[in-house]
Every structure is written in C-alpha cells, then in structure tokens.
Amino acid sequence: MELKKFVNEEEFQLGVGDFPQLHTLSEPPEIDAKEFLKLTIDDDANNPGIMGDAPIVIRGAAQAWGWDFEKMNLDLMKSKKYGNKQADYYPHNMLEETVHPIFFNLKEAIEQLSMPQSGYMDMDTSLPGTYIQWNVDEEAWRGMLDDMSATLPAVFEDKHWTDKCFDAEGVTKFNKNIHWKMMLIGEEDAGMFNHKDVMRMASWQVQMTGSKRWHICSPTQDKYVGAAGKF
Numbered sequence: 001m002e003l004k005k006f007v008n009e010e011e012f013q014l015g016v017g018d019f020p021q022l023h024t025l026s027e028p029p030e031i032d033a034k035e036f037l038k039l040t041i042d043d044d045a046n047n048p049g050i051m052g053d054a055p056i057v058i059r060g061a062a063q064a065w066g067w068d069f070e071k072m073n074l075d076l077m078k079s080k081k082y083g084n085k086q087a088d089y090y091p092h093n094m095l096e097e098t099v100h101p102i103f104f105n106l107k108e109a110i111e112q113l114s115m116p117q118s119g120y121m122d123m124d125t126s127l128p129g130t131y132i133q134w135n136v137d138e139e140a141w142r143g144m145l146d147d148m149s150a151t152l153p154a155v156f157e158d159k160h161w162t163d164k165c166f167d168a169e170g171v172t173k174f175n176k177n178i179h180w181k182m183m184l185i186g187e188e189d190a191g192m193f194n195h196k197d198v199m200r201m202a203s204w205q206v207q208m209t210g211s212k213r214w215h216i217c218s219p220t221q222d223k224y225v226g227a228a229g230k231f
Contacts (some may be wrong), residue, residue: 072144110131
C-alpha cells in the first residue's frame, strides 16, 4: 500500500491492526499495447502466463486501440441513449462494505454527482468521494464501443463464448447480475473497500480519465482480507 512507502515497518504494522501486510510490494510487468492487440484467443490459451496468472499494465492501451474518449462524455451518458439505464449512486463512497447505494437512472446519478440536490441519511453530500457504479447491459456496451470507434483485443472479447451460452436476453442478465461489464465514475477520493472477487477468471479495466490506485494481492493473501477497508 502507498502508506508503507512513508512510514517504517513497525509504524505500518501498528496502523493496520489485525491484518498485517505479510507480502512484499512489487511493480506489475508491462506489455506493449500494439503487441497486445495482436494476441489471439489461441495465444492466451496456449500461454497461460499472458493473462490471468498475475496483473499486467498496458500503458496508452485505449489510444493505441483507437478508442476516442472524447465521444464518451457525460453529456452522451445523460442522453436518451444511456440516461435511463439504472445506476448505483453512492454519495457516501464505497470504502465500507456495509454501505448501500441509492438507485437513480444514469442521468440523475450524474446530475447528483455534479450538483447534489438532496440529502441522504444525514450525509454531507458536499464531501468528496461520491461514486457511481453502472452495470452495463450488452446493448449499451456494444453501443459505447461503437460511439468511441473502439477496437477490442481478441483476448478481451467475449462474444465467441457468450453467443454460444446465452440468447440476447440471457447475456444481458448475465452482464448485469454478475457485474460482468461496469462503468465506474467517481470524484477525487472515491474508492472501494478491500475485497476478494468471487469469479475465478481474469478481468480488465480501462482508465478513461483521471487516475486510480490499485493494491492487488495473490490468492496466498486471502486469509488477510478481512473486514471491509482493512488488511
């Protein structure tokens, strides 16, 4: 964790209570974006180290793959095309596992993020950290890719198996119920509690704007992932 860089080991261990950091910190390996785009599904299957075994970083990936982020702006997300989609709005951040969202459509959630109109359970909505999680249905996901003229690497494309497993309604239910595809929007200081993902497969994230810190642990550290927000 970033904190460990600024305090000595004894102070750090005292600060995390019953969940000490017993693993070492390291920088994840990087892969060139254009080379990654050339990978095929067979490459991934025949070389398990490429995906899934450990985190990797691909800098400038979306730009190298032709994604036009300027087209996917808040005005478009508030438009009729996406604005009526249901979103989870967290005016109080997601740093604790016990928090619950307020349900808005995406247009309302973005408007609340920009200029809070209401009070929520005596919470000060002017504080930083507001967070929106939108579980994206298949139609909206494909629409966003088209809007951004986005090329998707073969190893990130799921149609080769979802089309075999689901009909159109089924794949949308899968996306939303499993949180298979998500759009996350947050203010400065927004974040999520430390947690373990239940799906035993690789996932990928594209940072469209701003920055986000990640602290990723191997399965050997599962026993140290305890109460929300602690390690």
